[in-house]
Amino acid sequence: MTDKIPELEILFELADLFKVFGDSTRLRIMYTLFDGERSVGEIAELLNMEHSTISHQLRVLRTNKLVKIRRDGKQIYYSLDDDHVKKVIEMGLDHVLE
Amino acid sequence: MTDKIPELEILFELADLFKVFGDSTRLRIMYTLFDGERSVGEIAELLNMEHSTISHQLRVLRTNKLVKIRRDGKQIYYSLDDDHVKKVIEMGLDHVLE
DNA sequence: TGAACATATGAATATCTGTTCATATGTTAA
DNA sequence: TTAACATATGAACAGATATTCATATGTTCA
Numbered sequence: 539m540t541d542k543i544p545e546l547e548i549l550f551e552l553a554d555l556f557k558v559f560g561d562s563t564r565l566r567i568m569y570t571l572f573d574g575e576r577s578v579g580e581i582a583e584l585l586n587m588e589h590s591t592i593s594h595q596l597r598v599l600r601t602n603k604l605v606k607i608r609r610d611g612k613q614i615y616y617s618l619d620d621d622h623v624k625k626v627i628e629m630g631l632d633h634v635l636e
Numbered sequence: 637m638t639d640k641i642p643e644l645e646i647l648f649e650l651a652d653l654f655k656v657f658g659d660s661t662r663l664r665i666m667y668t669l670f671d672g673e674r675s676v677g678e679i680a681e682l683l684n685m686e687h688s689t690i691s692h693q694l695r696v697l698r699t700n701k702l703v704k705i706r707r708d709g710k711q712i713y714y715s716l717d718d719d720h721v722k723k724v725i726e727m728g729l730d731h732v733l734e
Numbered sequence: 735t736g737a738a739c740a741t742a743t744g745a746a747t748a749t750c751t752g753t754t755c756a757t758a759t760g761t762t763a764a
Numbered sequence: 765t766t767a768a769c770a771t772a773t774g775a776a777c778a779g780a781t782a783t784t785c786a787t788a789t790g791t792t793c794a
Contacts, residue, residue, distance in 0.1 A: 549667060550660045551732045552725070557658035561782075562651035569647060578741055591783055593742055612740045612791050622731045627650070629727055633720045634649045659752075676771055689753055691772055710761050710770045 558602045559626065563587070564595050567616075568604065568623060575608065575617035656700045657724065661685070662693050665714075666702065666721060673706065673715035 558564060563585070570576055570584050582592045596616055599605040604623050608615045618624060656662060661683070668674055668682050680690045694714055697703040702721050706713045716722060 546664075548729070548732060549663050552728050553658055553660040553663045555658075555728055555732055556654050556663070560651055560653075560655035560658040562648045563782075565647050565651045565654070566644075579739095588784070589741070590743090590785080593740095594782080597742075609791090612738095614741065622727075626724070626727055626731065629720075629724055630650050630653055631646070633724070634646060634653055655751095661752075677769095686754070687771070688755080688773090691770095692752075695772075707761090710768095712771065 555602065558598060558604060559630070561595070563591065564599060565627070567592065567595055567599065568618065568627060571605065571616060571618045572624065575615040577613040577615050579613070581616070653700065656696060656702060657728070659693070661689065662697060663725070665690065665693055665697065666716065666725060669703065669714060669716045670722065673713040675711040675713050677711070679714070 559568075566585055567581055570581050576584075578589060578592055578596065581596075582589045585592070596605065600607065600616075603619050605616045606619045608617070664683055665679055668679050674682075676687060676690055676694065679694075680687045683690065694703065698705065698714075701717050703714045704717045706715070
């Protein structure tokens with residue numbers, strides 16, 4: 539365990555982070571990015587949801603630094619921001635799948 | 637990473653799990669249990685919150701198998717259910733603290 | 735430039751969720 | 765059994781949040 543007690547505020551931030559993972563749409567979006575970048579349209583089609591919904595949620599993910607973007611012409615490609623994201627999800631999966 | 641694509645339902649379960657971590661009160665409760673068991677009253681006092689609030693949230697944690705209980709006379713002592721819980725929180729902390 | 739396409743944004747709404755208050759259950763010791 | 769204490773539960777309310785619809789922004793290509 540960490541050797542210092544986290545400040546109260548850190549725990550609030552942490553709750554906010556987990557909140558972002560705590561929505562199935564966002565989780566599914568992140569999962570579609572596990573093997574590489576995808577455009578908004580691709581994600582929307584894969585999940586069979588409104589582009590607008592996906593866009594709103596991608597914004598949340600981006601604000602929280604969980605995904606990053608790359609523009610290519612008309613499309614914007616999203617990908618996971620770092621390996622941490624995968625790791626947190628996989629650690630959660632371990633718990634759920636046991 | 638896992639070698640099979642999780643079923644849709646698994647991702648819903650996973651979101652539910654993260655949802656539980658995504659509340660600062662529950663997170664703070666779990667944190668007070670990092671170094672051992674505590675009674676409801678102790679937790680309420682530590683966090684300076686209503687016993688009722690703590691009790692409600694402990695129930696959520698227990699339903700989700702994140703904490704377990706031990707009865708000793710009038711008090712009920714709660715503790716983290718397994719090491720997974722600590723690990724998930726610590727992994728999240730890594731992300732927040734960087 | 736303008737049409738067609740891709741994505742983003744704002745407002746509105748319906749649903750969900752955390753806390754509080756009041757009350758109930760369960761335990762101990764006299 | 766009864767009083768005192770510890771915890772749990774149910775209902776109600778307030779605040780948060782995901783989705784939808786309508787519209788705006790931004791990009792390409794003719």
